[in-house]
Amino acid sequence: MNYQNDFPLIKNRGITYFDSGATTLKPQSVIDAVVNFYTHHTANIHRGIHILSEEATELYEESKEKVANFLNTKPENVIYVKNATEGLNFASAMIDFSKGDKVLTSVTEHHSNLLPWLLLKKQGVIVDFVDIDENGKLNMDELVEKAKGAKVMAFSHASNVIGTINPVSEISKIAREVGAISVIDAAQSVPHLPVNFSKLDVDFLAFSGHKMLAPSGTGGLLVKEGFTKTCTPPIAGGGTIEDVTLTDIKWASGAEKFEGGTPNIEGAIGLGAAVDYLQKIGMKNVRRHELELLNRFYSNIQDLPLTTYGPKPNERTGLVTFTLKSRLDGKMDIHAHDIADFLNARKIAVRSGKHCAHPLHYRLNIPASTRASFHVYNTTDEVDALFLALKEVVEAFS
Numbered sequence: 076m077n078y079q080n081d082f083p084l085i086k087n088r089g090i091t092y093f094d095s096g097a098t099t100l101k102p103q104s105v106i107d108a109v110v111n112f113y114t115h116h117t118a119n120i121h122r123g124i125h126i127l128s129e130e131a132t133e134l135y136e137e138s139k140e141k142v143a144n145f146l147n148t149k150p151e152n153v154i155y156v157k158n159a160t161e162g163l164n165f166a167s168a169m170i171d172f173s174k175g176d177k178v179l180t181s182v183t184e185h186h187s188n189l190l191p192w193l194l195l196k197k198q199g200v201i202v203d204f205v206d207i208d209e210n211g212k213l214n215m216d217e218l219v220e221k222a223k224g225a226k227v228m229a230f231s232h233a234s235n236v237i238g239t240i241n242p243v244s245e246i247s248k249i250a251r252e253v254g255a256i257s258v259i260d261a262a263q264s265v266p267h268l269p270v271n272f273s274k275l276d277v278d279f280l281a282f283s284g285h286k287m288l289a290p291s292g293t294g295g296l297l298v299k300e301g302f303t304k305t306c307t308p309p310i311a312g313g314g315t316i317e318d319v320t321l322t323d324i325k326w327a328s329g330a331e332k333f334e335g336g337t338p339n340i341e342g343a344i345g346l347g348a349a350v351d352y353l354q355k356i357g358m359k360n361v362r363r364h365e366l367e368l369l370n371r372f373y374s375n376i377q378d379l380p381l382t383t384y385g386p387k388p389n390e391r392t393g394l395v396t397f398t399l400k401s402r403l404d405g406k407m408d409i410h411a412h413d414i415a416d417f418l419n420a421r422k423i424a425v426r427s428g429k430h431c432a433h434p435l436h437y438r439l440n441i442p443a444s445t446r447a448s449f450h451v452y453n454t455t456d457e458v459d460a461l462f463l464a465l466k467e468v469v470e471a472f473s
């Protein structure tokens with residue numbers, strides 16, 4: 076599979092883009108969908124009677140239907156948010172907490188699935204953590220033990236650093252058994268794997284559009300049937316009510332209750348186009364392609380003084396995070412920013428630092444790491460080029 080021609084930036088800039096974990100490139104069809112909205116349909120939604128408003132509303136609703144169908148839920152259970160971070164903050168604000176309630180999460184989480192829970196400590200909420208084993212997989216015995224008495228179990232579907240794909244169905248089953256609400260950060264799974272919200276049987280699931288070929292400022296919080304009725308919206312305003320008097324509120328039904336103010340209409344339409352693009356390829360094929368790239372990376376690096384973190388390729392998503400030593404003494408680590416800088420000079424874009432997962436870096440006892448993350452537009456030739464450039468890095472620093 077070679078999809079590079081669908082992504083104009085690749086031709087225009089000639090950059091090998093291995094930073095899809097941060098955000099993805101956009102295919103021409105997504106760019107066209109946004110431009111088409113601006114050029115032919117610009118209007119606000121859900122308010123006007125005029126034709127442009129009707130068209131904009133239709134396009135926005137159509138996007139939700141596509142997303143709902145893509146992740147196997149109903150459109151009324153899809154709350155559009157600006158990114159996974161907002162989705163996870165919404166989830167924490169939609170749940171009623173009391174002093175002494177416990178949130179169980181893990182040491183691997185991105186800050187977006189950590190800080191919303193740590194903030195609750197001000198209310199007397201206890202936050203506890205599950206550790207990982209030497210392969211970067213969640214310690215499930217510890218998880219089962221600590222789940223007892225939890226009000227919320229908040230875990231990522233896939234780690235943005237070590238790539239580990241967590242057993243979400245198992246986690247949601249454990250959560251049901253102990254009466255906990257399950258919240259899943261799917262920012263790194265929805266763009267890379269088939270995800271079936273109904274089958275996973277979780278209560279909340281958040282994802283970002285911009286990491287799945289869609290425009291920035293898009294994302295979704297999927298909620299289990301019934302939650303839109305019982306939860307109070309974290310923000311309220313235009314579009315969230317059916318009626319309001321100076322004393323009473325009758326909330327709108329479904330997701331509208333949670334989408335206060337004018338949403339990112341053009342972004343949503345772009346998100347719908349991104350879903351169309353991914354569905355045409357098929358998420359199983361996206362996964363297969365990324366696995367091929369992962370395997371190529373692992374077979375290449377045998378001779379490099381490189382340490383990767385996380386489980387083996389078939390248990391992780393399409394990203395590799397590593398540290399690299401200079402060959403001279405085999406002891407000195409080359410700093411992640413130096414590696415990224417060196418690669419940048421060779422038109423290869425990777426991410427370096429702690430990737431918004433500081434606690435995980437402290438847990439792994441490394442100051443920083445370098446991450447190469449893949450998507451459909453990457454090729455095995457590019458992975459080979461990365462390997463050759465890393466060899467040069469080692470030589471240059473020896």
Ligand SMILES: Cc1ncc(COP(=O)(O)O)c(C=O)c1O
Nearest residue numbers: 158159160185187235262263283
């Ligand atoms: C696992 C994970 N969760 C949450 C986020 C936050 O995503 P966003 O910045 O789109 O809100 C990221 C972003 O890198 C992520 O990798």
